[in-house]
Amino acid sequence: MSDRSTFEVIKLSGELDVARKEELHAALVIGASARAILLDMSEVTYADSTALTEMLRFSTQAERERVPVAIVATSPQLDRIIHYAGLNEVFKIFIDRGEALSYLESAS
Amino acid sequence: MSDRSTFEVIKLSGELDVARKEELHAALVIGASARAILLDMSEVTYADSTALTEMLRFSTQAERERVPVAIVATSPQLDRIIHYAGLNEVFKIFIDRGEALSYLESAS
């Protein structure tokens, strides 16, 4: 990825549960000029399936628009629920921000 | 108080309950060269009567040795339990560190 200005970061934090569904829906949008997106969930301590549903919608749309998305997730709960939902094969998850960025460099 | 080097600060934090009685006993000592003591409890979020008992012992000993003690307490729980125990007349309590220091300046 040569042009770093088109590289977007979306940062989420706290507990992403059913009460924050609409907020999450509004946050997870693909900017018109975005060529790659880093979804920084390193400060998310909890997510439920309503959050996963929004993440899946976002990820599916990004794939359709050929915009790579890397997700940084560090909380054990977030990691585990993604696995339980079978979404670990769908999302690109990284514990390390550096690795997420390298992935986006190579993918975009 | 002219010689600031003999002015001691004891800082406590967290929940001062029965499990920390010995730790508190060890922390609340009057240094040999102390002329005034600031007991900084601004980061104490909870105290029970075992903590109050240690504070009272410390305060009584300091009075005997004519070493003024100012307590900085900001948590509502700490403030309230001191009142319920009737110790607000015994301890010099300040919400503001600056005011506690002024008191020590004038008292020592």
Added chain:
Amino acid sequence: MVSGELKLARPAHVHAAKPMRHALAAFLSALEVPDVEQVDVITAVGEALANAVEHAYRGSQIPDVSLRARLDADGTLAVDVIDGGRHLPVVQHIDRGFGLRIVRSIAQSIELDADAADGTALRMFFKLSA
């Protein structure tokens, strides 16, 4: 011997799920359930609570959601999440979204009573290390 019981009932606003999860987590901590075991329980019960408050919100009157948890000395944890909402047809209840799939992956066993007189009742059993 460690054991305990928790019962909570309150109107099923979407904001009810978070403090109810937190109460369950603190309940488990007080009973010395290690964090690593709590995470999965909270995830499963969180799904049940999310369903309860999300569904309840669709009607005009807000029914109650209740949580009941019971940890026995042998490490068996039973949790019921009961809502007073009008439940959707049973066929729709099974595996439509991620929620119940997640609950099933985590819980030792579940009992879903969509015809409960007072709405939907989901009972989950977990085997903790005790």
Added chain:
Amino acid sequence: MVSGELKLARPAHVHAAKPMRHALAAFLSALEVPDVEQVDVITAVGEALANAVEHAYRGSQIPDVSLRARLDADGTLAVDVIDGGRHLPVVQHIDRGFGLRIVRSIAQSIELDADAADGTALRMFFKLSA
């Protein structure tokens, strides 16, 4: 309608008081009891728990401490702290230290049963805004 019940039993180590207070606080939060009302309840119950775990520790075998809380829809909160320790003579129980004085200042009423078969039982009633 908001109501709930919490029961916790575990060995009365000095480290038991803190997570039990936290569980009670989270229980009250889940039942929408405002922080300002929680503070006093936690202070009073914290004294009862401190007595229970401090006293229990004096013996060689560690008995259980249990906490039972019940919040009714009318805002009445009843909390029992029961310990299985050998209780000290009743004369010594009254107003020796700050503990019971603090509990009495906060609770609407208390019942101290130092002759309970299973040790000392302190029941406290609080009137919350509901």
